[in-house]
Amino acid sequence: DQQVKQNSPSLSVQEGRISILNCDYTNSMFDYFLWYKKYPAEGPTFLISISSIKDKNEDGRFTVFLNKSAKHLSLHIVPSQPGDSAVYFCAAIQYNFNKFYFGSGTKLNVKP
C-alpha cells in the first residue's frame, strides 16, 4: 500500500510563474515531511521540510504547506526557473521510526 502519493506524474510551467506540486498521504501518524529534488543520473537532494506542528515553511523561492486535516502537502516554487526542472519527491516519516516513505515523484518542466 502506498502511504504517500503524488498523483501528477508531470507538470509544465512557464518561467517566472508559480509551480505547485502536490502530495497526499494516508498515515495520520506521520510527523515530518520532506521534499527532495532529483536530476537525471543523480541521487535525490533535500529541498525543504516541515514538521507536523507547522502548516507552512518557507525557504527563499520554496514554500511547503501542510494541511493535516486533509492529509495533504504542497510545494510552491515562485518564481519558477528553468533550473528547477527536475523530478520532485515528497517523503514522510513518523518520529522514532527511521523508515521514510516516498511518493512516486512529479516531473517538473519549467519552460524558458
Next chain:
Amino acid sequence: GAGVSQSPRYKVAKRGQDVALRCDPISGHVSLFWYQQALGQGPEFLTYFQNEAQLDKSGLPSDRFFAERPEGSVSTLKIQRTQQEDSAVYLCASSPTDGNTDTQYFGPGTRLTVL
C-alpha cells in the same frame, strides 16, 4: 567535500547471479539507509543502519537480500540469485546523526539490470 558514493554505477547481471553493491557514506555519518527505486516510482525503504547495527530491515523484499555495515562506515547490499524483478536503481543515503529528521544525503545510485 566528498559526498555519498556508490559503486558500481551500473551493473548487468544474468538471472541467478549474485551481486554486491557498495556504498561509501559521508565520513562520520552515523545513519545509513538503502532504498530500491523501480522505474517511474519513488525510492522504497529497504534497510537502516545506525553505525554498524542494522536496526530496521523490514523493507528487504526477500531473504535473497542482505546488507551489512561491519565497521560502521562502508556498507554492502548483497542480492543472491538475482531475479528480473530485482532490476532497479539502488540508492544509498547517509545522515549525520541518529535523528530521523536529519537531512539524508543520497548517492547517485547503482542501476541494476537483471537479464
